Amino acid sequence: MTAAIGRSLVLLSLFAAVAGSVVAFGGAAYRNTAAQRWARRLLALYSASIIAANLLMVWALLRPDFSVGYVAAVGSRSVPKWVAIVSLWSSLEGSILFWGLVLAVYLAIAAWTQRASQSDYMPWAIGVWLSTAAFFSLLLSGPAQPFTTVPLPPSDGPGPNALLQNHLLMAIHPPFLYAGYVGMTIPFGLAAAALLAGRFGPGLQRTLRTWLLVPWMFLTIAIVLGGWWAYEVLGWGGYWAWDPVENASLLPWLTATAALHSALLVERRAVLKGWAVTLVMASFLLTILGTFMTRSGVFNSVHSFTQSPIGPTILAFLALATVFSVLLLAMRIDTLAPEGQLEPGFTRDTLLLLGNLLLVLFAFTVLVGTVFPLIVDALWHRQMSVGRPYFDHMVAPLGVALLLLKGLGPALPWRRPNRERLLRTLGWPLVTAGLAFGTAWAAGSRSPWALLVAFFAGYAVHVALREIWLPIGQRLRVLRLHHALAEAQRTGRRRMAAHVIHLGAIVIVVGVAISSTMTVSKEVALASGESFALGRYTLTFVGAEVRSEGHRDAVVARVDVAQGGRHLASLTPRMNYYASQQTPIGTPAVRSTLFEDLYLSLLSVDPARQTIGLRALVNPMVSWIWAGMILMAIGAIALLLPARRTLPPAGAGGVA
Amino acid sequence: MNRRVLLVGLAVALPLVVLLVASLSRDPTRIDSPLIGRAAPAFRLISLDGGDPLTLQSLRGRAVVVNFWATWCVPCVAEHAALVQAAQSSGTRVAFVGVVYQDQDSEVRAFLRQHGASYPMVMDPDGRAAIAYGVYGVPETFFISADGIIVNKQTGTLTAARLEQLVAELARPAERGPS
Numbered sequence: 001m002t003a004a005i006g007r008s009l010v011l012l013s014l015f016a017a018v019a020g021s022v023v024a025f026g027g028a029a030y031r032n033t034a035a036q037r038w039a040r041r042l043l044a045l046y047s048a049s050i051i052a053a054n055l056l057m058v059w060a061l062l063r064p065d066f067s068v069g070y071v072a073a074v075g076s077r078s079v080p081k082w083v084a085i086v087s088l089w090s091s092l093e094g095s096i097l098f099w100g101l102v103l104a105v106y107l108a109i110a111a112w113t114q115r116a117s118q119s120d121y122m123p124w125a126i127g128v129w130l131s132t133a134a135f136f137s138l139l140l141s142g143p144a145q146p147f148t149t150v151p152l153p154p155s156d157g158p159g160p161n162a163l164l165q166n167h168l169l170m171a172i173h174p175p176f177l178y179a180g181y182v183g184m185t186i187p188f189g190l191a192a193a194a195l196l197a198g199r200f201g202p203g204l205q206r207t208l209r210t211w212l213l214v215p216w217m218f219l220t221i222a223i224v225l226g227g228w229w230a231y232e233v234l235g236w237g238g239y240w241a242w243d244p245v246e247n248a249s250l251l252p253w254l255t256a257t258a259a260l261h262s263a264l265l266v267e268r269r270a271v272l273k274g275w276a277v278t279l280v281m282a283s284f285l286l287t288i289l290g291t292f293m294t295r296s297g298v299f300n301s302v303h304s305f306t307q308s309p310i311g312p313t314i315l316a317f318l319a320l321a322t323v324f325s326v327l328l329l330a331m332r333i334d335t336l337a338p339e340g341q342l343e344p345g346f347t348r349d350t351l352l353l354l355g356n357l358l359l360v361l362f363a364f365t366v367l368v369g370t371v372f373p374l375i376v377d378a379l380w381h382r383q384m385s386v387g388r389p390y391f392d393h394m395v396a397p398l399g400v401a402l403l404l405l406k407g408l409g410p411a412l413p414w415r416r417p418n419r420e421r422l423l424r425t426l427g428w429p430l431v432t433a434g435l436a437f438g439t440a441w442a443a444g445s446r447s448p449w450a451l452l453v454a455f456f457a458g459y460a461v462h463v464a465l466r467e468i469w470l471p472i473g474q475r476l477r478v479l480r481l482h483h484a485l486a487e488a489q490r491t492g493r494r495r496m497a498a499h500v501i502h503l504g505a506i507v508i509v510v511g512v513a514i515s516s517t518m519t520v521s522k523e524v525a526l527a528s529g530e531s532f533a534l535g536r537y538t539l540t541f542v543g544a545e546v547r548s549e550g551h552r553d554a555v556v557a558r559v560d561v562a563q564g565g566r567h568l569a570s571l572t573p574r575m576n577y578y579a580s581q582q583t584p585i586g587t588p589a590v591r592s593t594l595f596e597d598l599y600l601s602l603l604s605v606d607p608a609r610q611t612i613g614l615r616a617l618v619n620p621m622v623s624w625i626w627a628g629m630i631l632m633a634i635g636a637i638a639l640l641l642p643a644r645r646t647l648p649p650a651g652a653g654g655v656a
Numbered sequence: 657m658n659r660r661v662l663l664v665g666l667a668v669a670l671p672l673v674v675l676l677v678a679s680l681s682r683d684p685t686r687i688d689s690p691l692i693g694r695a696a697p698a699f700r701l702i703s704l705d706g707g708d709p710l711t712l713q714s715l716r717g718r719a720v721v722v723n724f725w726a727t728w729c730v731p732c733v734a735e736h737a738a739l740v741q742a743a744q745s746s747g748t749r750v751a752f753v754g755v756v757y758q759d760q761d762s763e764v765r766a767f768l769r770q771h772g773a774s775y776p777m778v779m780d781p782d783g784r785a786a787i788a789y790g791v792y793g794v795p796e797t798f799f800i801s802a803d804g805i806i807v808n809k810q811t812g813t814l815t816a817a818r819l820e821q822l823v824a825e826l827a828r829p830a831e832r833g834p835s
Contacts, residue, residue, distance in 0.1 A: 315677060325665075326665030326666060334658050371675060371676075374675055375675060377682055378678045
């Protein structure tokens with residue numbers, strides 16, 4: 001019964017999406033306002049039916065109702081409530097259903113906020129959005145149907161993949177990732193609409209920027225959270241492995257970042273409209289590529305869903321969407337002619353353009369590294385993997401160059417500067433850069449890349465802080481502090497927020513550079529009572545005990561951490577045993593401080609003999625990466641908060 | 657129509673799509689062993705049914721499928737039926753050998769009584785054969801040509817269809833390209 005209702009809801013959503021996109025395209029082409037109204041109604045129907053289907057599934061998972069196919073496959077009576085809810089996206093069919101949910105929410109909000117808009121682009125955008133929605137509803141009603149009926153429901157199910165049950169971050173990372181991935185549909189629709197309508201005016205630019213920033217922010221958070229999860233759960237001591245699926249999430253992030261920066265040039269100079277639109281469309285296509293990578297079984301990764309039949313279907317959609325995008329761009333890009341021109345020479349314009357090219361090159365490098373094993377396999381029938389060395393070698397120079405631009409770009413004025421002024425604005429940050437370099441050197445860093453990163457990061461931090469301070473400082477000459485702050489916040493928030501995002505990104509880059517070059521690690525076998533030294537710590541294995549925790553059993557080892565004879569902490573790395581899985585899942589124990597993490601991960605444990613195999617690492621500055629993410633999120637939220645429009649827009653002489 | 661945009665767009669997108677289509681049948685869990693293309697390491701192992709020890713040498717002239725497995729390994733249990741079936745249907749051209757990895761005689765006997773068997777099982781008590789073949793974890797299955805060369809290796813559960821395909825490739829004398 002539940003399954004039948006679910007199937008009906010999915011079919012209803014498919015109908016609404018297909019009909020809605022047809023009506024929207026028709027309404028846009030013939031400028032028929034009645035059709036445009038109907039398209040919005042059908043969009044609402046789509047959203048409502050998919051949201052209802054998701055609620056139904058969550059309800060079935062919580063009961064649990066094993067007559068629903070998906071629940072029989074991933075549900076269990078013994079898992080905690082949060083695990084039951086997380087099961088919604090733990091397996092293939094549910095993850096597509098959840099995709100639908102996120103898309104439905106995005107569409108509802110995007111359509112609602114633009115409800116009063118009489119613009120010529122909205123009907124086109126709705127048509128594109130609902131076409132995408134139709135594809136995912138099609139997947140749900142056929143190849144990835146979660147609401148199959150189980151004729152003889154089992155009395156209990158296996159529960160979701162044990163890795164997903166193992167850490168609370170698994171409840172948080174996927175929703176953020178979906179919010180990032182799925183959200184790219186909205187700017188894609190708007191970009192396509194700009195081409196279809198043949199106009200990319202200030203109104204659409206603003207809307208597009210906002211709707212690009214939202215998924216970009218979620219994607220940023222999701223990528224870092226994914227690293228955090230890997231760090232806290234997988235136990236190898238790192239947070240990024242250039243795994244195909246990690247790369248898949250990075251690709252659209254890179255192009256979307258480029259698009260956000262090119263939007264500045266579109267806004268200021270009315271140039272590069274076609275380029276910006278292309279980047280937005282590429283970001284969407286790369287999210288679909290990423291979806292294909294995780295669900296086709298072509299790549300091997302921690303993220304892969306089990307062998308699934310929907311790979312070809314997603315690939316067909318990817319091919320279709322790509323052909324649509326390329327044709328649309330080729331046919332209509334000339335309608336988005338530039339109205340201004342770039343300021344040539346050593347200006348912010350030039351550096352923005354250069355940064356754009358570097359980001360695209362970065363994305364291309366990662367893409368090539370990711371699909372290279374496929375090329376080798378297809379042409380020479382050999383297995384190979386492209387590992388860290390390729391990515392590290394290729395990406396380090398690009399990352400450092402981008403960091404340099406991040407410092408130089410914002411330091412340059414929009415207009416061509418005079419020499420004296422230029423020397424002053426570019427000179428002072430060198431002091432901070434030198435300090436950062438010295439600090440890294442004093443801390444023992446000898447990796448040329450890490451030292452270079454420290455130098456450029458110091459430079460960029462100085463520039464970002466100056467840019468944040470400038471609007472406040474200028475007003476402080478005439479106003480009291482809190483008035484100055486309020487005033488600066490009111491008129492210069494966009495710029496300040498953008499630089500907070502920059503600061504966050506710099507902090508992340510520094511954390512990555514230092515932690516990836518200065519880790520110390522040791523693998524030891526210990527009997528109870530034995531100790532060993534690592535860095536400035538002395539670690540003593542106290543003992544291991546078996547615990548039963550309902551849905552899992554665990555062996556927990558206790559390791560005392562001391563420094564200079566003083567007890568600092570007791571860490572408890574553990575192995576969790578789940579009924580559904582043969583091999584145990586280790587959970588490392590991490591002691592984080594501002595400048596370094598002590599990371600303990602069990603390799604093996606024998607509770608009877610009281611012996612363990614332990615991997616211990618001292619990872620410097622890893623927590624900076626998480627802190628940087630929070631800064632970036634704060635900046636992005638500040639950028640998204642609705643602005644009270646006052647005074648002439650920036651660029652009307654405010655800075656110069 | 658902007659020709660340049662069209663050409664550049666297609667030049668970037670088309671090869672990628674073609675590559676992905678070509679990769680659809682790819683199995684990322686297949687890991688080539690350095691042993692592929694080399695002579696299969698000889699072994700002499702105790703038969704489970706108590707007969708003479710089984711050697712690889714004695715099977716020379718027939719293609720051989722060597723499956724490392726154990727009763728405690730769930731993927732091995734899952735592929736057992738497919739192996740039994742394949743051994744039966746491939747007749748005398750292809751010999752199947754099951755090498756029991758880190759397991760007890762009694763457990764294996766009980767398992768085979770329950771699930772059936774159609775090809776010889778041998779015990780590898782000190783794991784020498786497993787080490788010689790570089791077995792990383794069970795199940796691993798090696799495909800050895802009639803002239804004693806390892807031509808393929810599969811890690812993880814084999815489906816009936818995949819097994820049929822691999823056995824057919826094995827029985828068909830060397831037409832694999834240079835590897």
